[in-house]
Amino acid sequence: MGLEVERVNEIAARVAASSGLEVVEVDMRGSGNKRMLRIFIDKPGGVTHEDCANVSRELGTILDVEDVIPGGSYVLEVSSPGLDRKLSRPADFQRFVGSRVKLTTRNPVNGNRYFEGRLESFQDGRLTLELGAPKKKVKAGDSAPQKVEMDLSNVEKANLVPEI
Incomplete structure (x- = not known):
């Protein structure tokens, strides 16, 4: 799953950058048909629901067309890192x-x-x-x-x- 997450991070960063956003974190949890892929995006001043929806739509299409996450269904969630966001970099x-x-x-x-x-x-x-x-x-x-x-x-x- 490590290579999948790296590839998703690369694609998500490209998609986010095209809208002036940055990917803060990529998190993949679960297995089989119960997988959750969470992408946290941000920009100075914060992100909007529209930012999240646009990234989700574009990223979801690319991930499915390129079959980046093989093996069935997954749930894609794109959101802001929240008020209590994690600091790591x-x-x-x-x-x-x-x-x-x-x-x-x-x-x-x-x-x-x-x-x-x-x-x-x-x-x-x-x-x-x-x-x-x-x-x-x-x-x-x-x-x-x-x-x-x-x-x-x-x-x-x-x-x-x-x-x-």
Whole structure:
């Protein structure tokens, strides 16, 4: 299934680019007749329902004609990444400097793996978070750091935190 996803990503990127959009993520789940192909697209200012419908229509036609996903039916879903979108590429972190994020690290940073705060900067593969209140109690005499720096390579999972 890895080659299928790569091929779908290439085609989806081409289709999206023709409308001034970018593919944020391609996700294929399930097996047999219960397969779900999810494509997340975005552009500065966000995507519209019309953007999603146009990409879905054009992409679906190409995938079916070229038989990119062999073996029967699948459901194609094209949508925006959402308010709590996943951040994974360096471009994502650069774009969302100033936004609230929550993230999990592979290895502890200052004794923690879970952080939530404002993404203050991203440069040369390193990010700086301005932290909010600590998630767990700080021992008397200890002070929680107000900022934390880490390498992007240490980030296991990161999402935007919607601010409404």
